[in-house]
Amino acid sequence: xxxxxxxxxxxxxxxxxxxxxxxxxxxxxxxxxxxxxxxxxxxxxxxxxxxxxxxxxxxxxxxxxxxxxxxxxxxxxxxxxxxxxxxxxxxxxxxxxxxxxxxxxxxxxxxxxxxxxxxxxxxxxxxxxxxxxxxxxxxxxxxxxxxxxxxxxxxxxxxxxxxxxxxxxxxxxxxxxxxxxxxxxxxxxxxxxxxxxxxxxxxxxxxxxxxxxxxxxxxxxxxxxxxxxxxxxxxxxxxxxxxxxxxxxxxxxxxxxxxxxxxxxxxxxxxxxxxxxxxxxxxxxxxxxxxxxxxxxxxxxxxxxxxxxxxxxxxxxxxxxxxxxxxxxxxxxx
Ligand code: SAM
Ligand code: SF4
Numbered sequence: 656x657x658x659x660x661x662x663x664x665x666x667x668x669x670x671x672x673x674x675x676x677x678x679x680x681x682x683x684x685x686x687x688x689x690x691x692x693x694x695x696x697x698x699x700x701x702x703x704x705x706x707x708x709x710x711x712x713x714x715x716x717x718x719x720x721x722x723x724x725x726x727x728x729x730x731x732x733x734x735x736x737x738x739x740x741x742x743x744x745x746x747x748x749x750x751x752x753x754x755x756x757x758x759x760x761x762x763x764x765x766x767x768x769x770x771x772x773x774x775x776x777x778x779x780x781x782x783x784x785x786x787x788x789x790x791x792x793x794x795x796x797x798x799x800x801x802x803x804x805x806x807x808x809x810x811x812x813x814x815x816x817x818x819x820x821x822x823x824x825x826x827x828x829x830x831x832x833x834x835x836x837x838x839x840x841x842x843x844x845x846x847x848x849x850x851x852x853x854x855x856x857x858x859x860x861x862x863x864x865x866x867x868x869x870x871x872x873x874x875x876x877x878x879x880x881x882x883x884x885x886x887x888x889x890x891x892x893x894x895x896x897x898x899x900x901x902x903x904x905x906x907x908x909x910x911x912x913x914x915x916x917x918x919x920x921x922x923x924x925x926x927x928x929x930x931x932x933x934x935x936x937x938x939x940x941x942x943x944x945x946x947x948x949x950x951x952x953x954x955x956x957x958x959x960x961x962x963x964x965x966x967x968x969x970x971x972x973x974x975x976x977x978x979x980x981x982x983x984x985x986x987x988x989x
Contacts, residue, residue: 664719664959666931666966673722674920677709679737681925683730685758686794687782689821689850693794704927706736708945710743712923713750715955722751729925732761738768745773752776756819760796762804766811776815778846779805783827784837792826809841817844817905822871823864831874839879839902846892846905847871851933868893868906875904909933915968929959931966939965 664672682697683690704712713724724744731737732755745753755769759779762769769777781801783789789798808816818838822828831847838845849868872895875881881895884903892905915932922930927942939962941955948954 664716664721664963666963668966668968670916670918670966671720672919672921672963672966673720674725675713675716675721675723676725676727676920676922677713678727678729678923678925679706679709679731679740680729680734682733683728683758684733684760685730685796687758687780687796687821688792688794688826689823698926703925704942704945706734706740706743708927708942709740711945711950711952712927712941712955713744714747715952715959717747717749718952719956719959722749723754724750724752725754725756727756730758730760731755732757732765738765738772741769741772741774754778756780757804758793758796759801759804759808763800763807766804766807766813769808770811770813774813776817777808777813778817778819779808780819780821781805781834782820782822783830784833785830788827788830805841805843815844817846817903819846819848821848821850822866823850824866825864828866831871832878835875835879835897835902835904838904839897839900842901844903844905846907848907849909851909868908872906918966921962921966929962931962937965937967 666672680703686693686695716724726737726741726744728734734740741753741755744750753772753774754776755774756778757780759781762779779801782792784798786798789796789801805816805818818834820827820831820834822831835845837843847868850865872881875895879897879900881904882898884894884896886894886903892907895904895906896902897904918932922933923941924930927940927945929939929941931937931939939958941958944955944958
């Protein structure tokens with residue numbers, strides 16, 4: 656086994672994995688229609704990794720060359736004492752960046768502590784600027800609280816705040832330009848994500864609702880001439896800029912633009928399941944390793960290195976015309 660801080664995580668296809676998305680909880684204060692069913696059963700607490708196990712896991716990944724960790728969920732900021740984990744991960748030497756994806760509801764109270772722990776970039780999900788529509792999409796969310804959270808993040812000095820919007824036909828596809836204008840007026844970046852068929856959310860055939868990145872790009876370009884940009888945020892977003900604006904406009908297109916070839920990431924669920932691909936079920940139970948060999952960093956590192964063999968070449972969301980991944984997005988960690 657290589658010594659700590661040596662980059663060794665690579666898969667059978669020569670891709671180097673240096674990015675970890677860690678889901679800290681499956682729970683959430685919202686119930687977004689594309690992410691969860693209305694009536695969700697969450698995991699019993701003893702099945703979740705403890706915050707100490709998550710910190711240990713972070714240490715193992717960083718020792719294997721992971722440079723970026725993004726915390727996600729569920730809603731990461733509803734996990735009790737999550738700030739202690741953020742502090743622990745933030746102080747790992749060898750980690751270049753600790754980021755977070757949040758629905759923004761808790762940011763008024765947490766943004767200063769996040770900034771103090773070294774979080775420089777966060778993603779905040781925002782699908783509508785209309786209060787009633789926002790309430791309908793999130794089922795339980797309040798737009799004013801999220802807008803206040805966005806402001807709080809900027810006031811706390813978090814340098815790059817990016818909005819994430821999932822655009823669904825007939826739901827919010829008439830708000831694309833309004834969302835871009837909102838982002839540009841505040842110096843925020845914004846990425847548009849194509850909806851993925853993760854989990855049975857019950858209500859509809861998702862393919863009918865798919866609005867492709869290209870369609871969204873054309874809607875924006877009709878109002879704001881877009882300049883393609885070569886910038887990257889270490890993720891699958893393809894970026895554009897509007898002349899005279901600091902905001903970047905990104906497109907995450909799991910359906911229309913396959914980015915698997917350059918995939919540099921893996922995910923760990925809040926139960927400690929290492930997922931090698933968002934669109935496949937290949938996984939390894941790292942919780943079992945940590946509970947069988949408590950405190951044994953080498954055992955954990957070996958399990959992670961061995962798991963890279965399972966990383967599939969690309970994602971397949973549909974099999975025989977049926978969605979094949981049955982995990983909900985909140986369990987996977989977006
Ligand atoms: N609760 C946090 C939030 O909403 O930002 C973090 C977790 S959430 C699962 C992460 C991202 O996944 C959000 O931007 C959300 O919009 C996106 N998401 C959820 N379900 C999705 C789906 N079925 N297809 C595409 N994106 C989805
Ligand atoms: Fe919660 Fe985020 Fe899923 Fe919405 S997208 S239900 S905020 S985890």
